[in-house]
Amino acid sequence: MNQRAPAKIQAKLLRRLLRRASNTEWGQRFEFARIAQESDVVKAYQARVPIHTYDDIQPFVDQVRAGAEDLFWPGGIKHFAVSSGTASKGKVIPLSKDMLQLNRSFAVTLTLQYLMRSRSVKTLLGKHLTLPGTIEGDPNFPSTLIGEVSGLQTLFAPGVFRLFLQALPSSIAFAPDWDTKLRSVVDQTMNQDIRLVAMAPTWALVVFGLLIERYNEVNGTSVRTVGEVWPKLQLYISGGVALSSYRSILEEQIGLPNIDFLEVYGASEGFFSYQTDLSDPAMHLHLNNGVFYEFVPLDELTSENPRRLTIEHVKTGVRYAPILTTCSGLWSYVLGDVIRFTNTSPHKIVVAGRTSEMIDKYGEAVFGEDAREAINKTCDVTDSLVREYHVSAIPPNGTQTPTHEWLLEFSRIPHDCEAFIRSLDFALCDINRHYQTRREAKAFRPPEIVLVPEGTFNAWLKTSKGQIRSQTKVPRMSDQRNIADGILAHAGQDARRICVDEFM
Incomplete structure (x- = not known):
């Protein structure tokens, strides 16, 4: 071009x-x-x-x-999207019909691009499972609809999708109680021929876990993967959070070697980019989408x-x-x-x-991207899988220098947690020169990790956010202690803190 x-x-x-x-x-x-x-x-x-x-x-x-x-x-x-609130509490973003229609075209375009590149129409021969957020009439502003953009966008979905491909009826897709909705999703789709799943990885892990559990309960079986329930699942479309943090866990949970993963980047304000090459995690920026x-x-x-x-x-x-x-x-x-x-x-x-995902209280300047890359590298080295995490700062105390505290919810715990800490520290030094400089100068201690039980992050979300939605997610980093302390309070005595002596 x-x-x-x-x-x-x-x-x-x-x-x-x-x-x-x-x-x-x-x-x-x-x-x-x-x-x-x-x-x-x-x-x-x-x-x-x-x-x-x-x-x-x-x-x-x-x-x-x-x-x-x-x-x-x-x-x-008349349509307003509520942000997930990870960086702010409930920003309300106007969405014109022009934008909703362009977003619909964006979704159609990325599907057609995938079909052309995969040279297969098998995805269209079964059902598509999406997990839209709740929308509702705003009682304070009659004649307007407010909710998550995924829910609003479902109202503007192409007719062929609603008639032939959509796996969920509207009564389930827009159910207000989140926990009830997830269980209804599983019951509704368990025996369907699901070919495509599109939802945030954080909630895909929950839905897939419930699916396997419910399928075994109903059928008296012991299946361990999603692929045993939906053997023709071909495409997983990810959005909302970085796929790289969850891909290994999802691949293991789905258990189908030939499934494709496609990442999309959008927000309440619009849809911006998507993968055009499944072997390249970078996404093509759409320059004419309003x-x-x-x-x-x-x-x-x-x-x-x-x-x-x-x-x-x-x-x-x-x-x-x-x-x-x-627009x-x-x-x-x-x-x-x-x-x-x-x-x-x-x-x-x-x-x-x-922009809020950064810890720089002591000159270390660690960004969310740095943390994500360090976790992925460390999991590869230690044969572990992290399901959720949050990073916060621990201030200096007496003769102790500051450090970072990593709250970790594992899907597969490493055999040697101290080796995990050392690998994490080395990865951060390799990724971030500011962090490396402070570690080499002994101005920063090795990171501390805290292992919390499965479900801790979700429990904190329910308590802190009030209402769980499809876009609700745990902030990955904060230089303030309120999120970390809240998660630790939910973990209680089941939290296990692990530290190592200085080794650099």
Whole structure:
């Protein structure tokens, strides 16, 4: 592809968004019509429209929920997505019909891409199991629907999917009680010919465990894998959290050697990228799906005048915070994620974590991506599988230097937990030079791990979040102690702390 083509696609999209919203209140305030006429529309837009956080737009979102029209997007908006709340408590994101329809096209496109590359239509010959979040009418704002984007998107699913492929009736798909819903999902699908599963890996592990348990209970069998229940399962589509943290566990739990894994990256604000090559974990960034992208280098995000790079100027290997302008009326909005480009022709990305996923209390600057990579490497070396984890800081105490505390829920516990700690420490040193420098200077102790019983993280989620949803997940890192202390409280005396002496 011509290197200028992506930039032209994005500039054309931005001009179209500006013209569409030119008569809205925001359009008049920021002179969208005038910006759209400029020859360098991107430069004019960035000079006039500042970066916005959710706190900046929340009052306007509330007005739109109350029925205001033509505020930041033409007409009114009736659909609102609630974020998972891992970085904030319940951000409510407007979703125009334009965006919902584009997201539908995105889902169709990635399915067709998979079918063409796999050269097989077997996926279409059985049922597809998805796990949409709950949606409901908002009692505070009549005539609007609010819920998770996966649930809202199900309302806009193609007719052929609803009629012929969908494994769940709406009564189960949108059931409000999460635990009851999961058990109903298992009962409904246990004897179906499931060919495709699409859900967050965190909940796939739970559903698959319940499936195996229930199948054995009903049939008096002792099956150990999902493949024994659904032998023709061909494709697992992952989203919501990084697949790399769960793939080994899922492969073992599914037990089918030829199953394909396909990762998708989306959020309440829109759908952004998906794998086009199953052998490459990086995802192809969709540049014409109603989203104009800017990318701020992560270390500049909190500066007064950060660089706002467009698709034309990004580099591989650099952590960026995506800034979105969308056909739902978000204008240069901070998404809160961190991504890295692995290729710029075509543009492929991996998700490196959240902007809040970082511990840097003592200059160690460990990112969520670093933690995930270190865990994966350590599990490979020690023949173990981590199901859930959370990392927090332990402050210095007297003569003791600070360190990190890793709360770990294993699917397969290592034979030697002290060897696990040493391997984890070496992996972090190899990945992160800031961490390595502090370890070599003895300014940082070896990590401590705490083994918690299976189900501890889920129990904490139920207590801390109130209502469990399909997007509910445990934050991976925090430099504050409240999450770690809450998880430890749930584990109680069953938690097992393991430390090692200094060895560097």
